[in-house]
Amino acid sequence: MQANKPTSNKLLKSINQQKVLRLIFTDGPISRVELAEKTGLTQQTITNIVNRLLQDRIVLEMTPTTSSVGRKPVPLIVDGSSMYAIGIEVAVQYIRGSLMDFQNKRIFEVKREKIDREGYPLAYMIQVVDELLQHVPDQSRLQGIGCSIQGLVDSKQGIVLYSPGLGYRDFPLRDRLEEKYGLPVLLDNDVNLLALVENLNGRLAASQNNMTLKLDYGIGGAIVANNQLCSGANHVAGEFGHYKVVVGEQAVKCHCGGKGCLTTIASISSLRRSGWKLDDFRTRVLEQEPEAITRFGSMIDGIGLALSNMITMLNPEHVLVTGALVDAFRDTLIDAVKERIASSVPDTCKGVQIICLPETPNESISAAGLVMNDFFEVPLEQLSL
Numbered sequence: 030m031q032a033n034k035p036t037s038n039k040l041l042k043s044i045n046q047q048k049v050l051r052l053i054f055t056d057g058p059i060s061r062v063e064l065a066e067k068t069g070l071t072q073q074t075i076t077n078i079v080n081r082l083l084q085d086r087i088v089l090e091m092t093p094t095t096s097s098v099g100r101k102p103v104p105l106i107v108d109g110s111s112m113y114a115i116g117i118e119v120a121v122q123y124i125r126g127s128l129m130d131f132q133n134k135r136i137f138e139v140k141r142e143k144i145d146r147e148g149y150p151l152a153y154m155i156q157v158v159d160e161l162l163q164h165v166p167d168q169s170r171l172q173g174i175g176c177s178i179q180g181l182v183d184s185k186q187g188i189v190l191y192s193p194g195l196g197y198r199d200f201p202l203r204d205r206l207e208e209k210y211g212l213p214v215l216l217d218n219d220v221n222l223l224a225l226v227e228n229l230n231g232r233l234a235a236s237q238n239n240m241t242l243k244l245d246y247g248i249g250g251a252i253v254a255n256n257q258l259c260s261g262a263n264h265v266a267g268e269f270g271h272y273k274v275v276v277g278e279q280a281v282k283c284h285c286g287g288k289g290c291l292t293t294i295a296s297i298s299s300l301r302r303s304g305w306k307l308d309d310f311r312t313r314v315l316e317q318e319p320e321a322i323t324r325f326g327s328m329i330d331g332i333g334l335a336l337s338n339m340i341t342m343l344n345p346e347h348v349l350v351t352g353a354l355v356d357a358f359r360d361t362l363i364d365a366v367k368e369r370i371a372s373s374v375p376d377t378c379k380g381v382q383i384i385c386l387p388e389t390p391n392e393s394i395s396a397a398g399l400v401m402n403d404f405f406e407v408p409l410e411q412l413s414l
């Protein structure tokens with residue numbers, strides 16, 4: 030017990046500092062007196078913490094508003110314009126990186142399309158980060174690298190569990206990047222990250238129960254129930270791509286080891302396996318070419334079936350549908366899926382709203398948000414130590 034004490038004190042100190050920092054971030058401009066009131070910490074502790082944050086140039090003192098009645102307290106704010114984060118979107122076909130400041134302003138963006146398999150994705154990611162680093166106004170103020178990954182991720186361990194498109198299985202991406210750059214690195218699955226952003230302040234903010242489905246090179250999903258993201262025992266909850274939608278002789282073997290999965294008929298990778306490029310496929314569907322129409326019909330059937338079953342099971346208020354396939358077909362796809370759902374879910378679930386984003390968001394920006402969120406996070410989990 031005795032040996033643990035210094036660690037506990039140090040932890041408590043860091044928890045208090047994070048509490049103060051987070052409050053300045055969320056409630057700033059805020060004075061030292063208000064910080065003491067809101068945290069329950071003593072004036073002296075607040076003064077010590079604020080002095081440290083001022084010294085590290087993490088917070089700034091603003092000019093107090095003048096008043097005839099005595100001295101006004103000095104408001105404090107986070108110095109967001111001089112702290113930076115790098116966000117990387119690791120997609121199957123490209124790597125996109127954004128250099129952001131802590132006021133969410135983008136300073137620079139880089140995108141590298143995959144040319145061949147050699148060195149993809151790690152060597153490409155390193156190229157993108159290296160290029161962004163040249164644009165950081167002050168490298169000592171760069172707080173970390175966040176990554177949005179098209180694949181299954183254990184974000185606590187920083188491991189890409191499985192991504193057939195990226196060629197990763199149990200790959201320790203966080204450790205590799207931290208060793209290379211000496212900065213904190215954070216990873217999350219692309220759809221989970223999108224669902225978190227949209228639930229926090231986007232189109233899903235008004236709903237407590239919702240699903241996000243991304244129809245892209247592969248198919249990914251996220252489920253939010255009672256405002257909580259369901260990750261499941263092995264971080265694979267919400268994997269809509271492996272929902273069974275085909276049975277019997279038509280069922281094709283999937284890379285997951287199963288058969289008849291949605292991803293085998295409704296993903297861009299499944300189109301490619303049948304020799305279709307997305308752009309050509311889109312043109313041929315819009316020209317009503319019979320072969321393309323049949324294929325598009327089976328995609329819609331599969332998506333409609335998988336979603337109808339998920340809606341019946343989870344009774345969400347909203348379903349957000351996004352991804353390159355949705356961007357390519359927009360209303361043609363959404364309206365057809367809506368029709369399938371309306372005709373097959375029980376009356377009790379018919380209130381569900383199917384929504385889509387104007388276009389699939391730039392996930393490198395959300396990935397940089399992982400760094401900012403981590404920077405201001407209060408390490409509550411460590412309290413149990």
Ligand SMILES: [Zn+2]
Nearest residue numbers: 271283285290
């Ligand atoms: Zn599968």
